[in-house]
Amino acid sequence: MTLLVTGGAGFIGSNFVLDWLKSSDEPIVTLDALTYAGNLENLASLQGDARHTFVKGDICERALVDQLLSQHRPRALIHFAAESHVDRSISGPGAFMRTNIEGTYTLLEASRAYWSGLGDVDKAAWRFHHVSTDEVYGSLSEQDPPFAETKTYEPNSPYSASKAASDHLVRAWHHTYGLPVLTTNCSNNYGPYHFPEKLIPLMIVNALAGKALPIYGDGKNVRDWLFVSDHASAIRAVLQGGRVGETYNIGGWNEMSNLEIVHTVCELLDELRPDAAGSYKRLITFVKDRPGHDRRYAIDARKIERELGWRPAETFATGIRKTVQWYLDHPEWVVRVQSGAYRDWVAQQYQA
Structure with missing residues (x-):
């Protein structure tokens, strides 16, 4: 038995791969194009591990995907690969x-061809697990209930629109062709190996360097925060027991504003790595808001708890402490991912 994991060198994908192989001997084949956020160092601990095979390649390359499916005969394809910022x-x-969009379409068509050729038992067991985001649902006001799986799609950015399109493709391939699919829509992840252009790692890295901590707008945009290892455990639960064709929302039950997040990170750094110049909060800087910035996301994760018994193991307090400590313990990882292109991107994006 084998799993084929796309995007397995990225933040969430690599955490899933590492988590899976901690508790299972079932092999994983990781397919990743190693774009700016894909980092083989995330999987360095698996070097020489016979249970893990890494393949550098693009999910839009149909011949490559066909080859991997034919060669490794996986029982499931778990699709993390995405442009996500x-x-x-x-x-x-x-x-x-x-x-x-094109990459998801390519994977669906390759999977359909592979699945169609399986024997009855293997065909019934096969799964295409599509990992998506809460951003497809749009924005909430303070009074709105959290996103349920039945929420109308209202994507507001090119990123969320592209993910919404991929969700619709997955649904269509199930209803039209019978492909056994599962879809999960998660809230904002945080934790180890997070590329330092996203909010939490950017705040940690900049604070330690004595740089400004840029916050968009008034800092009151609210997100639900999910520790990445909890996301990995939820995907395991859905893969094992989720109903074919269903969508499961995965959330951390941790709604917090961006400003609250930054204050929490600063307070932890003040405790764990105090700065002689004073609290890291002195570095907070408000910058021009980004276009179409959604005000609030919140996930209703009752369905996955009701059907599969899953709840997050980490509170935000425990998860954010583990996250900050990880970055303090792995400065070499941070240094190596901060290429010149990354620094240019941050300088361009976060101008006061």
């Missing part, structure tokens, strides 16, 4: 259309 989607939407 809203800011990048605003300045360069084309890559998001290609990877998130």
Whole structure:
């Protein structure tokens, strides 16, 4: 038995791969194009592990995907691979259309061909697990209930629109062709190996360097925060027991504003790595809001708890402490991912 994991060198994908192989001997084949956020160092601990095979390649390359399916005969394909940063989607939407839409289409068609040729037992067991985001549902007001799986799609950025399109493709391939699919829509993840252009790692890295901590607008945009290892455990639960064709929302039950997040990070750093110049909060800087910035996301994760018995193991307090400590313990990882291109991107994006 084998799993084929796309995007397994990225933040969430690599955490899933590492988590899976901690508790299972079932092999994983990781397919990743190693774009800016894909980092083989995330999987360095698996070097020489016979249970893990890494393949550098693009999910839009149909011949490659066909080859991997034929060669490794996986029982499931878990699809993490995606362009995922809203800011990048605003300045360069084309890559998001290609990877998130064309790439998902390519994987679905290759999976359909492979699945159609399986024997009855293997065919019934096969799963295409599509990992998506809460951003497809749009924005909430303070009074709105959290996103349920039945919420109308209202994507507001090129990123969320491309993910919404991929969700619709997955649904269509199930209803039209019978492909056994599962879809999960998660809230904002945080934790180890998070590329330092996203909010939490950016705040940690900048604070330690004595740089400004840029916060968009008034800092009151609210997100639900999910520790990445909890996301990995939820995907395991859905893969094992989720109903074919269903969508499961995965959330951390942790709604917090961006400003609250930054204050929490600063307070932890004040405790764990105090700065002689004073609290890291002195570095907080408010910058011009980004276009179309959704005000609030919140996930209603009762369905996955009711059907599969899953709840997050980490509170935000425990998860954010583990996250900050991980970055303090792994400065070499941070240094190596901060290329010149990354520094240029941050400088361009976060101008006061």
